[in-house]
Amino acid sequence: xxxxxxxxxxxxxxxxxxVTLRCKPISGHDYLFWYRQTMMRGLxxxxxxxxxxxxxxxxxxEDRFSAKMPNASFSTLKIQPSExxxxxxxxxxxxxxxxxxxxxxxxxxxxxxVL
Amino acid sequence: xxxxxxxxxxLSIQEGENATMNCSYKTSINxxxxxxxxxxxxxxxxxxxxxxxxxxxxxxxxxxxxxxKKSSSLLITASRAADTAxxxxxxxxxxxxxxxxxxxxxxxxxx
Numbered sequence: 001x002x003x004x005x006x007x008x009x010x011x012x013x014x015x016x017x018x019v020t021l022r023c024k025p026i027s028g029h030d031y032l033f034w035y036r037q038t039m040m041r042g043l044x045x046x047x048x049x050x051x052x053x054x055x056x057x058x059x060x061x062e063d064r065f066s067a068k069m070p071n072a073s074f075s076t077l078k079i080q081p082s083e084x085x086x087x088x089x090x091x092x093x094x095x096x097x098x099x100x101x102x103x104x105x106x107x108x109x110x111x112x113x114v115l
Numbered sequence: 116x117x118x119x120x121x122x123x124x125x126l127s128i129q130e131g132e133n134a135t136m137n138c139s140y141k142t143s144i145n146x147x148x149x150x151x152x153x154x155x156x157x158x159x160x161x162x163x164x165x166x167x168x169x170x171x172x173x174x175x176x177x178x179x180x181x182x183x184k185k186s187s188s189l190l191i192t193a194s195r196a197a198d199t200a201x202x203x204x205x206x207x208x209x210x211x212x213x214x215x216x217x218x219x220x221x222x223x224x225x226x
Contacts, residue, residue: 043216
């Protein structure tokens with residue numbers, strides 16, 4: 001299994017630009033999560049999906065952030081327009097509701113720097 | 116928002132010693148999980164303990180859970196230099212699938 005795949009691994013952009021982060025969950029997993037990690041706030045949930053439907057987006061900072069999951073194997077997190085305070089590492093994770101495990105499997109993350 | 120605090124924030128020990136990290140949380144949980152993060156890398160799942168369990172073992176790891184005190188501990192026995200990393204506890208609240216992470220403990224194991 002390839003694990004959770006995220007792209008790009010690093011992104012440097014200028015304030016005001018649109019940024020799109022991508023995630024491919026583990027095949028067969030029906031839950032997908034987006035988390036953000038910063039020094040100040042630690043690891044925090046942004047949004048999660050179940051069967052491609054957003055379940056909880058209460059962690060999405062503001063309207064500049066949007067996330068989609070058009071199919072079971074792909075999700076995007078978009079920031080438009082980006083601001084320097086969005087600089088962070090963004091993690092995607094997936095899990096399955098099948099079986100007795102609630103383990104989440106994390107991707108390697110996308111390190112975003114907004115100048 | 117973060118669920119709670121981890122204690123200590125940083126821990127430095129010698130190889131071969133045991134390392135104990137503590138985690139407190141605030142809500143009613145379904146399970147509690149521990150993750151490891153090497154510097155600049157993603158999170159790796161270590162162990163999961165359910166709310167009706169009190170202790171769990173996996174290799175050199177031992178996790179305890181006290182739901183009455185809303186606390187958990189992670190013990191790493193016979194530590195190795197390769198155990199150097201940050202360790203996070205994460206709780207899954209009842210009725211919710213997302214994780215709420217603690218602030219993490221930075222463990223340094225000196226060879």
